[in-house]
Amino acid sequence: MDDLFDLDAVGQAEAVRAGEVSPRELAEAAIARIEAHDGEINAVVHRRFERALAEIDGLAGDAPFLGVPTLVKDLGWSMAGEPYRAGSRVLDGVEVAQDGYGLAKLRAAGFVVLGRTNTPEFGTAITTEPRAFGPTRNPYDVRYSPGGSSGGSAAAVASGMVPVAAGGDGGGSIRIPASLCGLVGLKPSRGRVSYGPSTGEAWAGFSVSGMLCRTVRDSAATLDVIAGTMPGDPYGAPAWPRSLAREVGADPGRLRIGFLSEHPGHPGETDPELTAAVTRAAGLLEALGHDVEPGGPGALGEGDFALHFGTVVAAHVAADLEDIGRWRGKPVDLDEVEERNRILGATGRGLSAVDYVASRDWIDGFRRRMAAWWESFDLLLTPSLGVAPFPLGWLPSGDVSMARGRTNRAVAFSSPVNATGQPAISLPLHRTAEGMPVGVQLVAAAGREDLLIRIASQIEAAVPFAHTAIRPATSH
DSSP states (O other): OHHHHTSOHHHHHHHHHTTSSOHHHHHHHHHHHHHHHHHHHOOEEEEOHHHHHHHGGGSOTTOTTTTOEEEEETTTOOOTTSBOOTTOGGGTTOBOSSOOHHHHHHHHTTOEEEEEEOOSGGGOSSSOOOTTTOOOOBTTBTTBOOOSSSHHHHHHHHTTSOSEEEEEESSSTTHHHHHHHTOEEEEOOTTSBOOTTTOSOSGGGTOEEEEEESSHHHHHHHHHHHOBOOTTOSOOOOOOSSOGGGGTTOOOOSOEEEEOSSOTTSTTOOOHHHHHHHHHHHHHHHHTTOEEEEOOOGGGGOTTHHHHHHHHHHHHHHHHHHHHHHHHTSOOOGGGSOHHHHHHHHHHHHOOHHHHHHHHHHHHHHHHHHHGGGGTOSEEEEESSSSOOOBTTOSOTTOHHHHHHHHHHHTTTTHHHHHHTOOEEEEEEEEOTTSOEEEEEEEOSTTOHHHHHHHHHHHHHHSOOOOSOOOOOSOO
């Protein structure tokens, strides 16, 4: 079974269809791996093993991922009859009444959902260390953070508990954990995956659901099954000419690619490991026949971005706290939540409707200024994460200014792409001197996940990623 668990999700599904393993055997093996490794990693905060095993017999025999085990982030992925905590104790006692569309599509595709994964409280941190459930640890070195906010899902995939896991990305929350855990992390275009039926959009459309994977073909095939605009959605992404799975291995053509090895808003402050990662990736792309040159959209360096992005997030956190109070029948006191969310909640409650709309309008203009660059270029290459891999505890509690500054640096390359709604993918192309993963990000024009899959699979073929699961390690 260890050999089977070194297969990606597509490979496991093929093994089931070939009769090499049954769906129940796959699920039971995944459960055994969770029980063996999660005590050290702390990725899975809610286990539903018995229910999952009972659901296997009801799966459609022709489902594309029949019997493949998975986990879903405990934020954004509504699951009927299961707890929903979003990394916080203020939601204790809350259960979801119906599956979200994304979860229903995962199940229809044959995935066996074994549980829910750890996330920072309300998904507002770049590390997964919620007070309610404790820190998730990076399988490459358990002293390090797996990132956030999809850190539990990323750690579970990297350690081989499951081949893929569901996450979400509101400011880098798929790409950051993918970078830190050596995974492929694709953030889809805005509107690509429905948040319905209970929600129209999250964080003004900044946030989108997606999957953490070890291979490009899994990123393509899993997005194929969860994508799609549903009735009543506020918007949708443009349809692709064909399935993403068919783009794996397809010739991307000769592309014009710009690259940034440092952030235009923070010149001279980039860690050498990030510079090395981007420089290496740029050289690889050039060797593959693409036109690669330094530079990127000027709008990326605009200093007001963090203010307006933060205003929108603070307003939505405050609104979410009001919703939670209604769900549980008791208003949320700000003292009940972590310091970071206490500040966001208080800030959001102090904003006027005019403040919120003004920031939304500024972001609309920023989106247009960013998009103009892609009229002349096909892709932008940057670090996935604006800082080097960091240990648990790197975001200090009690020092608000330091935590905010470190967070803003970390998301400097990722959060603008959430504001614009463009797709972006993190690829595991570098290791630090200590052996920790560092990802690079490729950003395409809105709706062009197909181009990202083509170029990512071309890179993967040239420099194969480490596809096998790693075993948790305390040191290198």
